[in-house]
Every structure is written in structure tokens, then in C-alpha cells.
Amino acid sequence: MIGATGSGKSTFLKQMLPKLIVGKVLSGELIKQTDDFAYVSQFVDNQMIMETPRDELKFVLDNYGYSTNEIQLRITEIASFLGIIELLDQPVEQLSGGQKQLVNLASALILKPEVLLLDEPTAQLDPIASEKLLQLVHKVNIEFNMTIILVEHELEHAVKFTKRLVVMEQGRLLLDEPIAIGLQKLFQSERYRNFLTQNDRLVSELKIDATLPVDNQTLNRLIGADSTHLKIIKPSKSVVKNQVLLKAKKLGFRFDFNGRQIIDNVSLELNQGQSYCIVGPNGMGKTTLLKVLTKQLTKQSGQLKFHDQKLTADFYRKVFVLPQDPASLFMKDTVAEELTFQIQQSQSSQKLADVLQTFSLTGLEKQSPYDLSGGQQEFLALALGFIKNPEILFLDEPTKGLDPNKRLALGQLLQQFQKQGGTILATSHDLIFAASYFDQIAMMFDGKLSDFAESTVFFSDKFFYTTEINKALRDIFPQALTWKDIVNLES
């Protein structure tokens, strides 16, 4: 089930779980042939109560009154099936986001439900962890014939495992079709074609006759057969060496005395008017690096200079940080108060109505910022940053929780900011977003940062950590990263 943020997908899912329903059913009736529903949400940490995965699983079974023998058997079964035996006695704070979500899935499956409800389970995971989780969900689906309802913002990883596609819009089911027809209909809809995966979008845009969804192997065959009629359009981005705004030299940071070096000898330079994106899996130090660069954490070694001088209080006035959870920035009771407060603080001449319109917040003036959907919160936070008009805009995972249309709008706003001379540094594990909107890309792994390179150069020599289009077509169009890069010769 897909749909824009705030379209009612989660509320719909919770109708199956009467104890979680907030509010009243105004009309209609839910006819269920079973009450055996299990639910996994996107809040990875808040679904775990106990200290270890074993205690977590035992807690569920104890609550339902299982015997010691039954508990032992069920834990053995589920841990072997999901491959989490080695995690069972590890403290939960030492588990990665992907591992935690596997444990949450185990807690849901241990009661042997008939229907598994998944509410954006991959929202906080990196692409590789997301794929692994969905592969396991698929295994559950086919091996136990269990019904799965998956609510997602994007189809990239889920589409190959899905049999039926449902689109929700403003509380109504807009579409409910078998996957192949559903995807075709998505392409026909102006509003939803951005939800298609890169492969399906390319095939549909090129009007190639194929059954959707298309995997990388099929795409390679289809494009290979038609490559003489196709060309790549990739405007080369010229790197202009402007003034260096921020310079970091051999930065180092770790949390514990003998702990892992989270930032390990990292050097970088941010030139004015350029956009930079740091990609990499979760837990590799991207957020920590951003915090060290913006003085939210104090560096333990190395040099950090802004305008070739040490960072002073002036730094806070000239940069803006959009954290992973945009709600951390909010301070007032309503959207309008937030924006007015920022206009006053920044002594900006912008009008409230203009800001509301630019950031699609019109009509939400009186709402509490905490009641907005994830996408709306992100845009409100971005509006606060734009009002401030900083020299450098730092963004930590800006696409987290955004639907494809909102991602597109976000990318366009960032390009607009850059055109006005702004500099951007973002961290993201959304490779398509990175490839589409950033001049320079680098990868962070184990505290080390690679050199920044132009997106085509950066992705074209990657084998695993690159976009699906690049993986599928590297032997035909090695420079193609997104569906937009390949067109018919006639067009």
C-alpha cells in the first residue's frame, strides 16, 4: 500500500488492531475472518521493551501463557528461521537498526499470526538492511502462505515481492489492482508515476513492451535489444572552485576511551555554491561527522575552519542544521508561530504567506508542528532554514520518511537554494536522491570518508553500492544513474 504522507495508510492498517485504534469508526464495517494479526511499525527502538532479543521473545510468550518447553521451542524455531541466533543474548543497544527490526519481526511472528501488518518497516534502515528485511518478509509470505500488508513510501525494494498494489489518497482507496496492472496505472497517473521504481519508470518512459515490475536482468536485456535507438543525456556538471567556506583537516572523534574511532582522520573542503552528499550504510559515522562539523560535538583531534578562521559564535548565525528528526527544531505551538518566530530571529523581510506557499504549508498555519506528517515536518524545518538564509545548509538524512513526490520537491528547493549561492552538505542513504541533486558525492565507512567525486564518476566504479539503473545497465550505458539519463534518440 502506497500513498502520500498523511494519506491515512497507517490509520487504515490500525483498523485491523482494535486495541490501537484512536478515534471512532464513523461508517462501514470491517469483516475479518481472523483475529491473528501481528504488527511491526517503523519505530525501531520503541518496539523493544527488554534488554536482549531473547528476553523480548520470552516476554511475548510469557504474556500469552506458554510453557517453558513451548517457549524454548518457539524461540529456537523463529531464531533459526530469521537467522538471529547469534543476536539472542546481545544487549539491544548494541544491535544495528536492521538487526533490531529483525528482532521486532521475530516478536511479531512468534505468535504464528495469519496476517502480518508492516507499517513502513524500512523507514529507518539503509538500502541493504531494507532489502534483507523485505527478503525475509517474502520468505515468510511464500513459505507459510501468510498474508502480508506492507505500507511503504517507496516501491524500490518491495515491488518484486508484491502481488497486489493499493494506492491510498486522502483516506480513500484510489487503486487496488494486481501488481502488473497497478504499476501500469501508476505510470498513467501524473501524481503517482514518481512512485515507480527506476527500472519500471525507464521501461514505461521508453514505451518498451514488458510486464512490470522489471528486474535488473530483464532491464539489461530489454535495453540491450533496443540500445541503438537510445542515447544517454548527462549534462556534465562543471566544478567551479569558489571560495572555501568550511575546511576540516584530519578530524577525529570517538565516544569511549577505547571505543571505535567514529570519525577517523577525515578531511574535507566545502566550496561556496556547491552541494555535497555523503552516502553510506547506517552506523558508519555520517551523522556524527555532521555533528562534529557543526560543533554539536567537539572534535577530539584535527582542525576545523570557517572562512579560514577558527569557529566562533558567529558560525551558529551563518549556518543551519536540519537534523534527522526535524521535530528537534520546533519550539512553538503552531506552524505560523514557528515561522513568525524565525522571521523575527533572522530579521528577514519574507512574508509568512509566501513562505507557507513555497513550502506547501498553506492551510496548516494553526496546526501543531508535532501533528504534521513526516514530510510536512521536514518542509517546515527546511522553511525555517531558508528564512535564515544561511551560508551553509547541513541536512541529515533529509529524505527519511518522504514520499517520492516530496523528495522531488525537496530536491528542487535545494537546487533553488544552491542557485542563490548557498552551499549544501547532506548525509543520505538514498542513492537516487544523491545522484539526482548533488554535485559531489563521497562515501563514509568505518569512520573514513572517501574523496568527493562528481556523481557519475563516483557511482560508475561502484559495484554494489550504486543505483539500480547503474547496476542493470553498466555494460550498455555506464554513466546512466537514473531513468532520466536515458532517452529515445527521437526525443
Place this chain on the structure above:
Amino acid sequence: MNKLIVNFQRNINSVAMFVYLIAVILITLLYNNPFVLLGLNVALIVMVILTRHEKMRTYLKFASIIFVVTVLFNLLLNQRGTNVLLKWPLLTITSESLVNAAVLGTSFVNLFWAFSLYDALIRIKTVFELLAHLFKSIAIIFILTVKFIPQIIKIYTETKSVSKFRVKQPSNSGKTFERIKQTISLNEIVLNKSIASFMNVSDTLILKGYEQRQHKLGQIEFKRIDWLMVVLTVAAVVFNTVMSIQGLGKINFGSSKLNISFQGISVILIIDSLFILLPLLMGGMNYLWWKFYSSKITASDTITAKNYR
């Protein structure tokens, strides 16, 4: 954590561990003889060093603050005694008041060490189940607190650090009122943000069937070592209760005529120190047993060059 303590922790079930930790806390509360307190203090510090080595610096800082504040406060409140050491217009320090203050300070510090040990070794599941058995709502509050105090601190730190990028920072001089105002509003913001997280966990508890919980206590297996631990703990509690009823290991705290008796303290010191160090001793015995007996009769599953050197 020290490998002997880890061995003890792995071999013992959560209920036996809980009983041991509660007994340690009880022992630190029972006595106020300075010599007993100092002996217990040493045993507790040894245990905390072995269990939470990485946090020792922070703990020592905190224990020193507890000690100094308690001593100063007690010196101000209780100025009784005959043997005057120092006399200022509003403060008279006597050797009795100084001993009293040091006794209270050490008691509090010992209690702090006992709770640090509890924090390092306890399993949330056991406490939660015991509470759930007795008071269901309190158990929920307990779990929310345990889970959310770190989260609230995280929200506070995050909000404070990113707010600098939105709000003009008051300069250091003459803006105390402005700073206080900002801190108050920051606290309000943090509370607002925390509530959403609490709601998510209550949903999780419902989904995991807490509302219809059928086992009052989780299923726990008792092995011989668990029974041994429980028996030793019960024996220690009985011993300490008897000693305490007989007034041994105690002084007439707060009095102007302090009478520090040595009667029975050597027995109390030896038994209680050994009891506090029990995880280390049992882990050590296990280690010796493994090194000099078990490993000799057990074929290793890994062939290493070391065996042939």
C-alpha cells in the same frame, strides 16, 4: 566487565541475581560503624571497578560530590560534641560531629556503589515481572521510565544543540535572566516531544499482550548454582538481621558522645565483604575448576598451534 564476573552472570539466573543485589543494598543500609562502612566501601568499590570499569571516573566524581555535600550539610546541622576542632562564628566542628558527618557521607556513598552494582548486573525483565506481579500499573511506569529517561536526555541534548542554529545566543555577560528563560522554555519543548515516544511504547505493550498477561512470573529455570546462591543470600540476610538486632556494627549516630565499639565487627566485615565479593569468588572458583580440571579432560574444538609449542 571482568571475565570472572561475566562467568558468574552467565551461570546464574536472573532471580538469584536479583536476590543477591537486593541483599547487598540491605547490607549497606544496616550498619553505621565507621570501620564496617569502610570495609564495605572497599568491597563495593572493587566490585564496581570489575563490573563498570569504563564508567569509574564518572562514578568517582559523583561519589565524591555525594560525600562532600553530605559531610558539609551534616557539619552545619549537627554541631554537637565536646572535643572542639574548629570554631567559627556560626560553625563549630567537633571530632564527634566530624565522625558523624563522615559516617553519613560514607553510608550514602556505599548506597550509591550498591545501586551502581545493581544497575550493572540486574536484568530489567526480572524487576519488571516482579512489579507486574504485584502492581501492574507501576510495572508500566517502571518500564517507561527505564526506557525513556535515556531517551528524554537524548531529546534534551539534541534540542539544545540544534536550537543554537535557530535562536540568537545571549552573550555571556549580564543575560542570566535571558538564559533562565531559555532553559525553562527548552524544558517545556523537551516534555512536549517526549510524550509522543511514551505513546508508542504503550502501543507496543498492548501488541505484545501485556494486558492479558497470563504468567505472573516469567519461566525461569533453577540450577544447583542458583539454589546455592539463594541459600547463601538468605543466610547472609539472616546473619545481618541478627547482628543488627543485637546492635552490633552500629554506633549511636548523631549523639554528642560517640561510642565506637569494635565488638563483632570483624565477623560482620569478613562475612559481608565475602558476600559482596561473591560473584568474583564464584567466578574465580569456576575459573580454577575449568583451568585445572575441566579443560584437561575436555577436547578443544579448535586445534591451535599453541597446543603444540
